[in-house]
Amino acid sequence: xxxxxxxxxxxxxxxxxxxxxxxxxxxxxxxxxxxxxxxxxxxxxxxxxxxxxxxxxxxxxxxxxxxxxxxxxxxxxxxxxxxxxxxxxxxxxxxxxxxxxxxxxxxxxxxxxxxxxxxxxxxxxxxxxxxxxxxxxxxxxxxxxxxxxxxxxxxxxxxxxxxxxxxxxxxxxxxxxxxxxxxxxxxxxxxxxxxxxxxxxxxxxxxxxxxxxxxxxxxxxxxxxxxxxxxxxxxxxxxxxxxxxxxxxxxxxxxxxxxxxxxxxxxxxxxxxxxxxxxxxxxxxxxxxxxxxxxxxxxxxxxxxxxxxxxxxxxxxxxxxxxxxxxxxxxxxxxxxxxxxxxxxxxxxxxxxxxxxxxxxxxxxxxxxxxxxxxxxxxxxxxxxxxxxxxxxxxxxxxxxxxxxxxxxxxxxxxxxxxxxxxxxxxxxxxxxxxxxxxxxxxxxxxxxxxxxxxxxxxxxxxxxxxxxxxxxxxxxxxxxxxxxxxxxxxxxxxxxxxxxxxxxxxxxxxxxxxxxxxxxxxxxxxxxxxxxxxxxxxxxxxxxxxxxxxxxxxxxxxxxxxxxxxxxxxxxxxxxxxxxxxxxxxxxxxxxxxxxxxxxxxxxxxx
Amino acid sequence: xxxxxxxxxxxxxxxxxxxxxxxxxxxxxxxxxxxxxxxxxxxxxxxxxxxxxxxxxxxxxxxxxxxxxxxxxxxxxxxxxxxxxxxxxxxxxxxxxxxxxxxxxxxxxxxxxxxxxxxxxxxxxxxxxxxxxxxxxxxxxxxxxxxxxxxxxxxxxxxxxxxxxxxxxxxxxxxxxxxxxxxxxxxxxxxxxxxxxxxxxxxxxxxxxxxxxxxxxxxxxxxxxxxxxxxxxxxxxxxxxxxxxxxxxxxxxxxxxxxxxxxxxxxxxxxxxxxxxxxxxxxxxxxxxxxxxxxxxxxxxxxxxxxxxxxxxxxxxxxxxxxxxxxxxxxxxxxxxxxxxxxxxxxxxxxxxxxxxxxxxxxxxxxxxxxxxxx
Numbered sequence: 001x002x003x004x005x006x007x008x009x010x011x012x013x014x015x016x017x018x019x020x021x022x023x024x025x026x027x028x029x030x031x032x033x034x035x036x037x038x039x040x041x042x043x044x045x046x047x048x049x050x051x052x053x054x055x056x057x058x059x060x061x062x063x064x065x066x067x068x069x070x071x072x073x074x075x076x077x078x079x080x081x082x083x084x085x086x087x088x089x090x091x092x093x094x095x096x097x098x099x100x101x102x103x104x105x106x107x108x109x110x111x112x113x114x115x116x117x118x119x120x121x122x123x124x125x126x127x128x129x130x131x132x133x134x135x136x137x138x139x140x141x142x143x144x145x146x147x148x149x150x151x152x153x154x155x156x157x158x159x160x161x162x163x164x165x166x167x168x169x170x171x172x173x174x175x176x177x178x179x180x181x182x183x184x185x186x187x188x189x190x191x192x193x194x195x196x197x198x199x200x201x202x203x204x205x206x207x208x209x210x211x212x213x214x215x216x217x218x219x220x221x222x223x224x225x226x227x228x229x230x231x232x233x234x235x236x237x238x239x240x241x242x243x244x245x246x247x248x249x250x251x252x253x254x255x256x257x258x259x260x261x262x263x264x265x266x267x268x269x270x271x272x273x274x275x276x277x278x279x280x281x282x283x284x285x286x287x288x289x290x291x292x293x294x295x296x297x298x299x300x301x302x303x304x305x306x307x308x309x310x311x312x313x314x315x316x317x318x319x320x321x322x323x324x325x326x327x328x329x330x331x332x333x334x335x336x337x338x339x340x341x342x343x344x345x346x347x348x349x350x351x352x353x354x355x356x357x358x359x360x361x362x363x364x365x366x367x368x369x370x371x372x373x374x375x376x377x378x379x380x381x382x383x384x385x386x387x388x389x390x391x392x393x394x395x396x397x398x399x400x401x402x403x404x405x406x407x408x409x410x411x412x413x414x415x416x417x418x419x420x421x422x423x424x425x426x427x428x429x430x431x432x433x434x435x436x437x438x439x440x441x442x443x444x445x446x447x448x449x450x451x452x453x454x455x456x457x458x459x460x461x462x463x464x465x466x467x468x469x470x471x472x473x474x475x476x477x478x479x480x481x482x483x484x485x486x487x488x489x490x491x492x493x494x495x496x497x498x499x500x501x502x503x504x505x506x507x508x509x510x511x512x513x514x515x516x517x518x519x520x521x522x523x524x525x526x527x528x529x530x531x532x533x534x535x536x537x538x539x540x541x542x543x544x545x546x547x548x549x550x551x552x553x554x555x556x557x558x559x560x561x562x563x564x565x566x567x568x569x570x571x572x573x574x575x576x577x578x579x580x581x582x583x584x585x586x587x588x589x590x591x592x593x594x595x596x597x598x599x600x601x602x603x604x605x606x607x608x
Numbered sequence: 609x610x611x612x613x614x615x616x617x618x619x620x621x622x623x624x625x626x627x628x629x630x631x632x633x634x635x636x637x638x639x640x641x642x643x644x645x646x647x648x649x650x651x652x653x654x655x656x657x658x659x660x661x662x663x664x665x666x667x668x669x670x671x672x673x674x675x676x677x678x679x680x681x682x683x684x685x686x687x688x689x690x691x692x693x694x695x696x697x698x699x700x701x702x703x704x705x706x707x708x709x710x711x712x713x714x715x716x717x718x719x720x721x722x723x724x725x726x727x728x729x730x731x732x733x734x735x736x737x738x739x740x741x742x743x744x745x746x747x748x749x750x751x752x753x754x755x756x757x758x759x760x761x762x763x764x765x766x767x768x769x770x771x772x773x774x775x776x777x778x779x780x781x782x783x784x785x786x787x788x789x790x791x792x793x794x795x796x797x798x799x800x801x802x803x804x805x806x807x808x809x810x811x812x813x814x815x816x817x818x819x820x821x822x823x824x825x826x827x828x829x830x831x832x833x834x835x836x837x838x839x840x841x842x843x844x845x846x847x848x849x850x851x852x853x854x855x856x857x858x859x860x861x862x863x864x865x866x867x868x869x870x871x872x873x874x875x876x877x878x879x880x881x882x883x884x885x886x887x888x889x890x891x892x893x894x895x896x897x898x899x900x901x902x903x904x905x906x907x908x909x910x911x912x913x914x915x916x917x918x919x920x921x922x923x924x925x926x927x928x929x930x931x932x933x934x935x936x937x938x939x940x941x942x943x944x945x946x947x948x949x950x951x952x953x954x955x956x957x958x959x960x961x962x963x964x965x966x967x968x969x970x971x972x973x974x975x976x977x978x979x980x981x982x983x
Binding site for chain 2: 142180324356357434
């Protein structure tokens with residue numbers, strides 16, 4: 001690896017997913033003095049039988065880039081590094097979620113305090129949390145032991161107690177874990193890693209209880225005092241152990257680790273890093289989502305605080321029936337712009353679960369899939385809002401005006417009115433036949449308020465760029481801005497405070513769109529409508545909005561707003577379908593006709 | 609690339625089948641390599657460690673955790689009976705004594721002087737596994753189990769419910785498209801593996817359970833009926849542990865879908881013979897499908913069916929469409945164009961051309977068909 005980042009001319013990066021390994025090539029463009037994406041390839045992941053060697057899929061994906069670019073990257077069954085002339089690349093990096101990703105169990109004394117902090121650390125590191133064991137989780141002790149025995153996690157994170165506080169409860173938890181004698185998911189020949197990040201006074205006792213049975217690692221307390229979380233030491237330790245223990249057990253990963261110039265990261269951990277970096281650099285609030293076949297990840301950064309949740313049971317293929325189970329058929333029907341019986345809809349969704357690799361051939365099938373996606377995303381955001389909260393158990397000083405608000409911490413940090421940007425990722429969003437579909441799916445599911453920019457990850461390269469950001473932040477940001485993000489446009493959504501009737505004016509909006517990007521537009525946003533104003537990405541567009549009485553566009557009720565916004569490949573959406581509450585079509589007799597009208601006004605589906 | 613790989617469900621008349629029969633934990637393996645086995649023969653057994661019951665002895669006996677060993681009558685490793693007194697506090701001047709009785713029968717595994725907890729472990733649970741199919745022990749897996757090799761008819765379904773059962777095959781539907789309802793089942797079906805057609809009603813399945821039918825094989829079933837039978841929504845396709853009494857194997861999918869004729873004909877050809885049936889399904893890692901297996905007598909040779917070694921789909925291959933609008937239809941591949949094509953959904957995909965039974969032609973995404981193996 002070249003010594004200095006500025007010496008790096010070419011970067012190969014892969015993401016080893018559970019089904020596909022995706023490779024990208026990034027090169028330095030001398031003329032424009034910037035890094036750009038110059039190639040991509042993909043191949044099936046080869047972790048499982050008959051290959052059982054992840055590097056074969058990696059080499060196959062890179063070989064595809066070789067063929068497209070007409071230059072060699074592989075020699076003697078390995079990646080050629082550093083670049084010599086036209087051959088090879090200067091560095092190689094990778095992320096991985098193959099074999100089910102990183103699966104953890106977390107434990108803490110109080111469910112809403114140390115257990116929640118431990119969960120935040122595990123999720124932030126890119127893990128799926130299989131269960132949260134807490135002293136007060138209402139399960140009987142033998143039920144907890146039975147549960148730990150059944151689960152076969154990749155590692156356990158045990159927290160509990162503030163430094164200097166009582167040790168009895170965290171010791172009891174350690175005894176339960178010891179009695180359960182948990183076994184690791186992969187391989188039989190090694191001890192399960194357990195990270196202890198609780199009360200430092202209990203370390204010696206924890207060593208006595210767990211030290212002989214497990215690979216015990218001790219790190220800083222996730223909650224050294226009630227008023228503060230310190231997740232970084234646990235997150236870093238999880239990443240180290242992911243490499244040393246978990247990945248090292250998976251077929252071919254030792255070789256892959258030798259090839260990589262930076263530690264291999266869990267895929268969602270890398271995506272989170274990139275989103276955190278984007279929010280920090282621009283000083284904006286960001287919501288990111290990655291909807292897959294089995295799980296949906298949601299990331300947010302509000303006022304600099306990062307949170308990640310994974311809805312392990314919400315996805316578009318393997319878990320599609322969980323979306324049906326959690327949302328209910330009537331909630332999926334409300335987004336389905338076709339006449340279909342609930343029984344037929346259930347059967348079609350279940351047939352997707354049992355044949356998860358099929359794709360929608362007809363328009364009707366596409367509309368059903370996109371209806372399910374809306375509910376999967378909506379539910380994932382609900383779960384995220386419940387988790388991304390201020391610290392609980394913290395005593396705060398209150399003045400008399402706050403005395404009656406029962407706010408002892410625990411309020412969600414996700415404020416849709418303060419949200420500046422949404423980044424969508426995952427097949428149903430990145431590969432929708434029309435970009436307007438991706439944009440409308442995200443508006444319908446997240447219901448952004450005020451002014452919000454919407455984007456999608458063009459080819460799912462956020463994981464690659466996330467791991468790249470750890471060694472070359474400039475390259476990662478340049479490619480993210482120029483090649484990864486597709487700017488769909490903006491959404492302007494007034495929020496009403498009183499009941500409105502269909503057709504009522506919610507706000508008057510003027511969009512000063514330069515002639516190079518479209519035509520200037522001026523008009524009302526009416527309750528019950530969503531319309532699209534074409535405006536491409538380029539110069540910022542001045543938007544002036546005058547809300548009707550009782551309506552808020554971000555500056556407070558009745559207050560006019562003037563903002564610089566961006567257009568995009570879809571345009572600017574003016575959404576007057578209400579937010580308190582959103583216009584409910586579940587019982588509407590003209591549901592199909594209304595959905596069809598919204599679709600038509602948004603250029604969502606082909607006519608006919 | 610003229611050839612595409614689209615694995616399908618196995619529908620084979622005489623295939624070589626290897627069944628790995630492994631214990632959940634290490635134990636004793638009974639047969640020897642080369643030994644002939646009947647389906648019901650036990651091949652391995654072990655003892656699963658009993659459940660652990662933590663008891664907060666310090667709290668119950670009102671002593672400090674460090675003192676708990678002084679008031680216990682038992683030590684680590686001692687056996688205890690359910691209800692047996694295992695500790696008693698000294699009380700005050702001999703009065704107000706607290707007692708601790710064991711909630712389970714088992715042994716005392718550990719006593720903690722820090723938390724005052726004791727861990728009681730119940731007696732081990734005996735587990736044995738059988739051969740599942742008639743066959744020969746091809747391989748011994750020391751301490752874990754065996755691999756049984758046999759020649760058999762094998763039908764894989766798309767999803768099932770319930771675990772392993774064995775019973776005689778009995779045809780009930782008059783055709784692969786026929787529907788089965790409660791009135792079609794009777795006492796003669798008790799203990800049998802009943803084969804239906806294109807659809808089974810929930811009432812039909814409930815009747816089969818009442819009658820003690822071992823398993824029902826059907827082409828289609830309503831997804832909502834699964835929720836009603838289980839009492840919860842099936843969120844992911846991981847099944848096999850349901851305790852229904854009757855195993856269900858769905859061969860085609862959800863809705864009214866005729867059973868593939870070849871599947872139905874093969875099952876009919878083995879009517880009256882004993883089948884091993886398993887509803888266990890796992891669609892994600894390490895795909896597992898439900899199955900019906902009927903072994904052939906010793907010495908029967910496997911037929912080198914094309915489906916045994918299916919490597920992909922080529923022009924002329926028999927395929928089944930597995931997604932709307934052609935869901936369930938069967939035809940032969942007539943062309944495999946290279947270029948991506950735009951579908952009605954505007955999705956750009958790799959396609960194949962298919963000629964259905966009856967001569968109608970259609971273009972479908974390659975991802976939406978599966979090879980009919982053994983065809």
